[in-house]
Amino acid sequence: MIRFECGDLSAHVVGFARALRERGVLCGPGEIADALQALSRVDLGDREQFRLALRTTLAHRLEDLRIFDALFPVYWAVHPTLTERRESTPSQTTSEGTGGEGQVAVRQWLESSREAEGDQEVPGYSAVEVLSRKDFSAFTDEDLHEITRLVVAIARRIATRMSRRMRRAHRSHQIDMRRTLRLHLRWGGELAELAYRRRRVRKTRIVLLCDVSGSMDIYSRFLIQFVYALQEAVSNVESFVFSTSLTRVTPALRSRTLRAALDRLSRTVPNWSGGTKIGTSLMQFLEGWRHLVDSRTVVVVLSDGWDTGEVEILRRAMREIRARAGRVIWLNPLLGSPGYQPLTRGMQAALPFVDVFASAHNLDSLRQLEKTLVVGSRTKREASRGMP
């Protein structure tokens, strides 16, 4: 059994962990320490043991395992030396199709939001009025700062309203035996007063599926900020973006600032501004995360419904989401344009399985969202509308 002692190996493990981190796996010094400890306890001559020791300590979730499995053979292909490492690990995420362009697109936002942040001039009150009604597509970069502020404010308000409502809805009390007994003792053994404790609140979970394909470009830039702000304000949000395939972005959006979040997004989402395969993406969501959807979950799809994939797949995916979720909301930015009819084939296929079909093209429409995000039992009208 070969025990490891050479300092070189730990440098490689650190490099490997860094490469994993670049691809979105959370592994810091703690994981590296665990990995090195694990390696000291397995037979390093056995490549399988070596691999499994790293895999068990560096990965934390199923998605991590996929990234790990893709990277491991590349990184540990040859006996790597520190100088070779750069070549053996391409710094870009393996991207399919228009991945490269997509990263450029997000980077551009990043640049523009950076510029906007430098701009300290705050538009006056009337500007807010105007911005509320203005279609997102009509915004210039100058508006960006203000719009971000408003989007965040709306998301926060939605979040607080949601929690307040839920508290009122579950006002049932339980007797707090511990405090009752204390009182009991004070009153000399008589049960004089009952102490209550509040029952735990059941929380609604929100799953956001945001379309970031090319056709949504103008909108997704704002919607992502909305998603970021909402996720920051409410604890029970899971976020995904999709174009031709789906990526979970909850961890990326958890970054401290929007800028850091966009930066992480540009590295983790392989096909930003690519084509649209809504059906396939939603199927992918069901395959990997169907467990996240139950009767207290609100699923929100933000998309224009332009699907270049098979409509039947979209229909099947929507049917299942609808069967599992408490409520399905589809936000379509195009709904805001006058004379729009949901005639795209994709939209037509999805519509029977949608409880609330609303627009998301300006700030006013996002404010409206608040009313629909609280899950109640499906009303009769909604239910009948939802039937295929």
Next chain:
Amino acid sequence: MQTTRPTLGDIEQILQALEREGYIADREIATAIYLSIELHKPLLVEGAAGVGKTEIAKVMSRALDTDLIRLQCYEGLDVHTALYEWNYQKQMLRIRLEEGTDRPVEEKEQTIFSEPFLLRRPLLQAITHHRAPVLLIDEVDRVDVEFEAFLLEVLSDWQITIPEIGTIRAQHVPYVVLTSNRTRELSDALRRRCLYLWIDYPSFDKELRIVLRKVPGISQRLAEQIAAFMHLLRRLDLQKVPGVAETLDWSAALLRLHRDHLDRVVVEETLACLCKHHEDLRLVRGPWLDAALAAIAEAQRDGEGWDRALARAERTLRA
């Protein structure tokens, strides 16, 4: 904190120990268990329903010859159910008994909030156990975020503070196994506290070994057909993919019906063991069933090896 804990030896020995306990494991599972024991870190096990996540903790406790303490999680699980609760009936009786005495209230209070009046719930049991037990925290994804944070604290410090008594430190750090069905994404903090193991549906070989081991009296031929059938079935687009538990139920049912091979009639009769969804039943009963059975029969006749036969069958079934 005392750290002497029994171990199970190296990975090879763990494989054997699991096998002895009737758990068919692979290297991945054995390595994870081995490292969890060696590095004293909790093991987080995820995977589809019915692949044997909970079983890991049970088998570990038997192999280590120590007790299994189980905390079954559910929504709304709170500290009173997980950690400790006061025995109110007993406390009330004591208050009654001492009604006439003139002991000061503070003293009475101290008496009824002392250890004899404490009900130990699983976490406290695990911490105060006389030797390191296996602590199974089952379906941890069902608890809410606040409780998860509390759990994280316990798993990091191995000490618990009861306001009326003080701080209790673990004598022996338990072996911890957490399972999750992923109904909610666990926090990164909790994940990073743990080693990670994902259990997938078993491969053909593994499932065959499980069936032969767990269903005594089954013939090699039928067991092979069952494992092959399950392999193909899981590649169908089902609402609810059957796990190993379903495989074993089905095998037992087939054995009870005295069948030695699969055909359309017997599969249709027993399909309820595998598919619990109306749409799934319809899908399986369709033309797929004939094609799958034909492929399995052909593979067994040719004897060219299951791996290649199944890969080919998958291709034809997809087309």
